[in-house]
Amino acid sequence: MVSALAAVMTFTAACGESETDSETNAQGNGGEQTESDAEENNASDDEGILSGEIAIDGSSTVFPIMEAVSEEYRMEAPDVQAPVGVSGSGGGFEKFINGETDLSNASRPIKEEEKKGLEENGIDYIELPLAYDGISVVVSEENDFVDYLTVEELQKIWTDGQAETWSDVREGWPDEPIERFSPGTDSGTFDYWSEVILEEGDISKDAQLSEDDNVLVNGVMNSPHAIGYFGYAYYAENRDTLKAVPVDNGDGPVKPTPETINDGTYEPLSRPLFTYVKTKSLQEKPQVRDYVEFMNTVAGDLALEVGYINLPDEQYEKNKKMIEEAAGK
Numbered sequence: 564m565v566s567a568l569a570a571v572m573t574f575t576a577a578c579g580e581s582e583t584d585s586e587t588n589a590q591g592n593g594g595e596q597t598e599s600d601a602e603e604n605n606a607s608d609d610e611g612i613l614s615g616e617i618a619i620d621g622s623s624t625v626f627p628i629m630e631a632v633s634e635e636y637r638m639e640a641p642d643v644q645a646p647v648g649v650s651g652s653g654g655g656f657e658k659f660i661n662g663e664t665d666l667s668n669a670s671r672p673i674k675e676e677e678k679k680g681l682e683e684n685g686i687d688y689i690e691l692p693l694a695y696d697g698i699s700v701v702v703s704e705e706n707d708f709v710d711y712l713t714v715e716e717l718q719k720i721w722t723d724g725q726a727e728t729w730s731d732v733r734e735g736w737p738d739e740p741i742e743r744f745s746p747g748t749d750s751g752t753f754d755y756w757s758e759v760i761l762e763e764g765d766i767s768k769d770a771q772l773s774e775d776d777n778v779l780v781n782g783v784m785n786s787p788h789a790i791g792y793f794g795y796a797y798y799a800e801n802r803d804t805l806k807a808v809p810v811d812n813g814d815g816p817v818k819p820t821p822e823t824i825n826d827g828t829y830e831p832l833s834r835p836l837f838t839y840v841k842t843k844s845l846q847e848k849p850q851v852r853d854y855v856e857f858m859n860t861v862a863g864d865l866a867l868e869v870g871y872i873n874l875p876d877e878q879y880e881k882n883k884k885m886i887e888e889a890a891g892k
Contacts (some may be wrong), residue, residue, distance in 0.1 A: 621655025623669030652751030
């Protein structure tokens with residue numbers, strides 16, 4: 564009986580080894596299929612575990628677009644953290660130059676001194692246009708006298724020492740002090756405004772400056788004698804309490820609308836919006852590359868949703884090629 568039991572155990576063990584060997588051999592015989600399956604599993608694993616942080620900061624004007632991008636991306640990659648900071652275009656570039664951020668949003672092109680700072684710190688980057696914006700001049704819904712403003716009148720209102728009351732701007736307007744609300748000096752909107760409206764002058768010392776566009780919105784809507792300016796998206800979001808002022812650049816008053824911003828007739832206050840991406844982040848941080856590629860595919864639609872104007876499809880195709888080249892693909 565002992566001998567018989569031993570024989571049975573030996574036979575069973577042999578069968579088990581034979582089955583295991585058969586499975587191993589079967590996998591080995593399908594070598595190409597197994598490698599393909601492994602690649603698919605690895606890709607799936609990579610997608611499933613994509614995680615980490617993405618440092619984004621800069622323009623308050625670009626913020627609504629990038630906030631929407633990050634919200635959409637969270638559904639694609641919930642383990643990636645991509646909060647969007649707001650320190651203005653200039654403040655964002657300072658962080659970018661110091662190596663603190665992966666993406667820097669800007670409502671103006673990068674300045675020469677900022678390029679130099681990045682070069683000195685060995686930081687390569689690419690510039691990606693995202694959308695069009697039209698800086699909107701706004702007054703309160705309670706304002707019943709401003710029907711339009713010429714560029715010259717805007718200069719008079721905003722340049723220091725030019726006008727104290729509305730009657731100084733145009734005869735027949737109220738003899739009431741002008742309350743001015745402007746983006747802060749770190750804002751790309753402020754820089755653009757300074758270039759095309761103030762030219763060589765300084766902004767009025769009475770102007771209330773803030774990097775938070777919501778502060779400007781509230782300041783203007785609460786006074787019939789206030790005036791402000793900021794990105795079109797903030798006007799569109801608050802059109803029930805604010806009035807956009809048509810601007811006359813010599814060819815008659817033009818109100819900011821998606822059509823006039825896109826076709827360039829809203830002059831001189833139409834401008835492109837950008838984000839700048841660190842090349843090293845694209846190459847070494849998978850979550851940054853994935854985010855930036857996703858951003859480029861949805862930026863146009865999200866720009867329209869938040870009140871800006873999308874770029875032609877050809878521009879997003881150019882962006883795609885720049886991203887691929889910078890990432891080393």
